[in-house]
Amino acid sequence: MRHRKRLIGAVILLGAWTSDALAQQIGQYVPIQAGSDVDHALSEINAATDPAQKLGLIQKFADGIGKEGKYPLLANGLFVDYYLGRKNYDKAFEYGDKVFELDQDNFQNAINMVRAAVEKGDLDRLSSYGEKTGGIIQRFKAASAPADTSASAWEEQKKRTLEANKDNFTYVQQLVFSGVYQAKDPAKRAALLVKFAQAFPDSAYANQAMGIAATAYQQAQNTPKMLEVANGLLTKNPNDVGMLLLLSDYYGEKGEQLDKAESYAKKALTTLESAARPEGMTDDQWAQQKALQKGLALSSLGQVNIEKKDNAQAVENLKAAAPLVKSDDVSYARNQYRLGFALLNLKRNPEAREAFTQAASVNSPYRALAQDKLKGLAAPARRKAS
Numbered sequence: 380m381r382h383r384k385r386l387i388g389a390v391i392l393l394g395a396w397t398s399d400a401l402a403q404q405i406g407q408y409v410p411i412q413a414g415s416d417v418d419h420a421l422s423e424i425n426a427a428t429d430p431a432q433k434l435g436l437i438q439k440f441a442d443g444i445g446k447e448g449k450y451p452l453l454a455n456g457l458f459v460d461y462y463l464g465r466k467n468y469d470k471a472f473e474y475g476d477k478v479f480e481l482d483q484d485n486f487q488n489a490i491n492m493v494r495a496a497v498e499k500g501d502l503d504r505l506s507s508y509g510e511k512t513g514g515i516i517q518r519f520k521a522a523s524a525p526a527d528t529s530a531s532a533w534e535e536q537k538k539r540t541l542e543a544n545k546d547n548f549t550y551v552q553q554l555v556f557s558g559v560y561q562a563k564d565p566a567k568r569a570a571l572l573v574k575f576a577q578a579f580p581d582s583a584y585a586n587q588a589m590g591i592a593a594t595a596y597q598q599a600q601n602t603p604k605m606l607e608v609a610n611g612l613l614t615k616n617p618n619d620v621g622m623l624l625l626l627s628d629y630y631g632e633k634g635e636q637l638d639k640a641e642s643y644a645k646k647a648l649t650t651l652e653s654a655a656r657p658e659g660m661t662d663d664q665w666a667q668q669k670a671l672q673k674g675l676a677l678s679s680l681g682q683v684n685i686e687k688k689d690n691a692q693a694v695e696n697l698k699a700a701a702p703l704v705k706s707d708d709v710s711y712a713r714n715q716y717r718l719g720f721a722l723l724n725l726k727r728n729p730e731a732r733e734a735f736t737q738a739a740s741v742n743s744p745y746r747a748l749a750q751d752k753l754k755g756l757a758a759p760a761r762r763k764a765s
Contacts, residue, residue, distance in 0.1 A: 403543040405519050406485035409453045416444055417453075424457065430465065437461055452481045459491050468499040484515045490547055497554050502562055506571045509555035513578030516541075516548060556584045560591065569595035569604065586612065590621045597625065605629070620654065623647040624675050631682035644679040647672065667706065674703025678714040685721050693721040712743035719752060732756045 411417050420440045427433040437457045445454035458474035472495060478488040489512040496505035520541070524533030541548075555578075559571035572592040576585040589612050596605035606629075609622045616622075623643040630640035651673055656665040677700035684693035697718040704710040715738035722731035735756065738749035 403540055404486075405515060405540060405544060406487070407449065407452060407482045409449045417450065420444065430461075434461060452478060452485075455481070456485075456488065459488065463491055463495055466498065468495045468501070471495045472504065479511065483511075484518060486512070486515050486519075486544065486547075489515055490551060493551050493554055497558055502559055502567075502571065505555055505558045506574050509551065509559075510574060510578040512548075512551050512555075552579050552582045552584055555579075556582075556588060560588075565595040565598035566601060568592070569599060569601070569608075573608065586616065586619070590619065593622065593625055597629070602629075618646070618650045620647050620650050620672055623650070624672060624679065627676070627679040628682070631679050631686065634686045637683050637686055641680065641683045644676045644683065647676040651676070670703045671707060671710070674700040674714070675710060678704060678710065678717065681714070681721065682717055685717065685724070688724075690721045690724040694718065694725065697721060708741040709743045709745070712738045712741050712745035712749070716745045716749055716752075719749065723752075728756060 411421070420436070424433060424436045424440065427436055437454070440457070441451075441454035445451060455474045455477040459471050459478060462468070462470040462474065472492065475488055475492045475495070478485055482488070489508060492508040493505065493512060496502075496508055519537065522537070524530050528536070555575055556572075559575055560568065562568035562571055569592040572588040572595065576582075576588045576592070579585055582588075589608055593605050593608040593612065596602075596608060605625075609626050612619050612622045613626070624647050627640045627643035627647065630636045630643075651669055654669070656662065660668070677696045681693045681697035681700060684690065684696060697714055700714050701711070701718070704714050715734045719731045719734035719738060722728075722734055732753065735749040735752045739746050739753065
């Protein structure tokens with residue numbers, strides 16, 4: 380996507396400004412008469428190439444005629460543009476917040492602030508400005524027609540404005556989603572992703588964000604939130620394979636609601652049979668993902684079988700899962716660890732030893748557990764002949 384360099388927090392309405400361009404604006408605009416003192420000041424600012432000189436001119440404008448009428452909105456936007464260009468993000472935030480104080484629905488300023496937060500790597504601000512951006516669009520969509528505009532004309536104008544800003548809005552969503560996804564702490568990552576989904580409920584990334592949040596809550600050992608998010612997603616989309624697998628595995632591991640766990644795993648398998656390749660994913664990537672998810676479903680079924688004392692069926696499902704999950708070390712180790720247990724229950728100790736050896740062969744939380752089992756399965760030393 381083309382990166383838009385010059386982003387000022389207020390629209391400058393010059394003599395050549397068209398009604399179509401004006402209709403694309405979300406938030407207040409600042410009308411400027413061609414040939415006026417303000418017009419001359421802005422031309423001088425834009426023509427300045429020396430950074431110190433440009434800043435001095437912006438400050439002169441802000442301290443002078445920039446104090447009048449709606450010009451403070453313009454002045455603060457010029458400061459944002461300047462400091463963002465100089466990568467002085469703290470000052471950009473300072474003046475961007477002043478723009479929002481004057482115009483909470485300034486969409487262009489929201490884009491600027493999201494960019495600044497991304498470039499600085501400030502996830503808290505990124506999430507906060509993302510919420511502001513989502514709120515701006517939601518309020519604009521809900522806005523009633525002005526007194527001098529018919530309802531039908533207003534709806535048509537809103538449609539054109541939203542379409543004109545579609546790429547920028549999608550760009551913001553991409554920046555916020557990919558940014559908060561990078562949060563290292565699982566609990567924080569989950570909370571930020573939930574906020575993202577709430578701020579952008581119609582986003583193509585909303586469900587994906589909630590799915591990742593559910594997994595992150597599981598990693599953070601916040602079971603109530605994990606269940607809340609996962610069950611909420613399944614209510615919206617009963618065929619959400621990720622959530623079916625997450626809950627099936629959770630209940631299977633806990634030995635609770637085993638019938639539900641079994642039905643979820645089977646439904647995931649059925650759904651995968653007819654699932655379409657997601658947009659943006661190559662055929663090879665989709666084949667790999669389907670194989671892994673099918674393996675996870677079979678592994679969950681195997682765990683449910685163990686809990687239901689059907690160890691022969693567990694061995695069958697877990698053996699079928701093994702080659703499918705081998706690309707993921709943790710999933711493979713867990714599957715082989717489960718297989719070892721099922722084989723032990725069937726008193727097939729040599730095979731169990733092999734399964735535990737495979738579980739211990741990759742770096743995962745199951746390595747130490749499998750090694751402990753192998754110690755217990757160590758063959759007794761043979762007596763020397765007398």
